[in-house]
Amino acid sequence: MSKKRKKLSNKEYERELYKLQVELCKLQAWVKQTGRRIIIIFEGRDAAGKGGVIKRILERVSPRVFQVNALPAPTERQKTQVYYQRYIERFPAAGEIIIFDRSWYNRAGVELVMGFCTEEEHQRFLKRTPAVEQAIVDDGIILLKYWFEVSQEVQAERFQKRIEDPCKQWKLSPMDLTAQQKWDEYTQAKDKMFQATDSKHAPWFVVNSDDKKTARLNCISHLLSQIPYEVMPFTKPEIKKSKGQQYTPIDYDFNVVPEKYVISK
Numbered sequence: 001m002s003k004k005r006k007k008l009s010n011k012e013y014e015r016e017l018y019k020l021q022v023e024l025c026k027l028q029a030w031v032k033q034t035g036r037r038i039i040i041i042f043e044g045r046d047a048a049g050k051g052g053v054i055k056r057i058l059e060r061v062s063p064r065v066f067q068v069n070a071l072p073a074p075t076e077r078q079k080t081q082v083y084y085q086r087y088i089e090r091f092p093a094a095g096e097i098i099i100f101d102r103s104w105y106n107r108a109g110v111e112l113v114m115g116f117c118t119e120e121e122h123q124r125f126l127k128r129t130p131a132v133e134q135a136i137v138d139d140g141i142i143l144l145k146y147w148f149e150v151s152q153e154v155q156a157e158r159f160q161k162r163i164e165d166p167c168k169q170w171k172l173s174p175m176d177l178t179a180q181q182k183w184d185e186y187t188q189a190k191d192k193m194f195q196a197t198d199s200k201h202a203p204w205f206v207v208n209s210d211d212k213k214t215a216r217l218n219c220i221s222h223l224l225s226q227i228p229y230e231v232m233p234f235t236k237p238e239i240k241k242s243k244g245q246q247y248t249p250i251d252y253d254f255n256v257v258p259e260k261y262v263i264s265k
Contacts, residue, residue: 007211008211008213008217013217016217017056017216017217020217020220020221020224021056021059021060021061022060024057024061024220024224025060025061026231026232027097027224028061028062028065028066028097029232029234030229030230030231031095031097032065035094035095036094036095036140036142037091037092037093037094037095037096037097037098037140037141037142038092038096038097038141038142038143038144039092039097039098039100039136039141039142039143039144040097040099040100040144040146041100041103041105041143041144041145042054042099042100042101042103042146043102043103043105043109043146043148044146044147044148044149044150044207044209045148045149045150045155045179045186046159046173046175046176046179047155047158047159047171047176047179048149048155048209049148049150049207049212049216050101050102050148051101051171052212052215052216053148053207053215053216053219053220054068054099056216056220057099057220065095065096065097066097067096067098067099068099068101069087069098069099069100069101070100070101071086071087071090071100071102083104083107083121083125084132087100087103087104091136091141092141104125104129104132105193105197107121107122108122108125108129108189108190108192108193108196108197109186109189109190109193112189113185113186113189114175114178126192126193126196126197127196129196129197130199130201130202133197133199133201133202134199134201134202136202137202142226142227144205144223144226145202145203145204145205146204146206146207147190147194147205147206147207148207148215148219149206149207149208149209150210151210152180152183154210155180156180159172159179159180205222207219207222
């Protein structure tokens with residue numbers, strides 16, 4: 001019988017997260033200087049922790065390089081377009097890393113389970129997607145796909161916390177409220193998706209996310225291991241100070257924000 005893993009302390013977690021964020025900054029410099037293009041897809045069950053890992057990825061990098069897309073429901077016009085079109089519009093140019101917080105795989109999950117697409121549209125999606133992703137990779141884009149897996153019990157606990165916490169209530173959506181009830185339907189949809197779209201050129205990587213902290217570390221570490229980035233040279237600039245104040249600023253009578261919160265000495 002295997003021993004239960006020791007839970008990661010906050011101090012250990014922050015230390016390891018910082019190391020990974022340093023590497024993300026190195027990746028960013030490499031992408032900018034080489035003009036590489038990267039797409040990272042985050043999928044998974046509701047409340048599986050996708051947003052948490054995306055937040056930690058973005059904490060110390062430039063939003064001009066790392067760009068997040070969490071697309072709303074399609075407009076009436078977009079519904080008449082080629083299905084992938086509104087996602088392709090967000091694809092990276094040189095020197096960009098595009099993150100999709102949910103992606104074209106909506107059609108393989110929520111759209112199918114909730115009846116937002118027909119069975120014919122779903123089957124067509126599963127058939128065409130490997131070829132679409134082959135075209136993406138053939139164009140030189142690095143494509144990574146992550147699925148965050150959470151147990152039904154942990155998902156229920158996280159939903160309850162969202163209900164009780166005023167700062168998390170905005171995260172609740174009508175889709176969340178059906179996730180537990182339709183657990184088996186989502187499981188079946190996920191299995192069909194994996195069977196049809198897990199390919200050599202665009203494989204799925206599954207992240208066990210019952211524990212948020214280890215899931216974040218494991219995902220970021222794996223992400224970095226999948227990209228052949230190199231450390232770019234950095235020459236430390238010299239900061240030159242002015243020789244002295246030559247200009248006296250005008251004393252404007254602006255409205256000053258009241259200092260309600262003051263650091264005590």
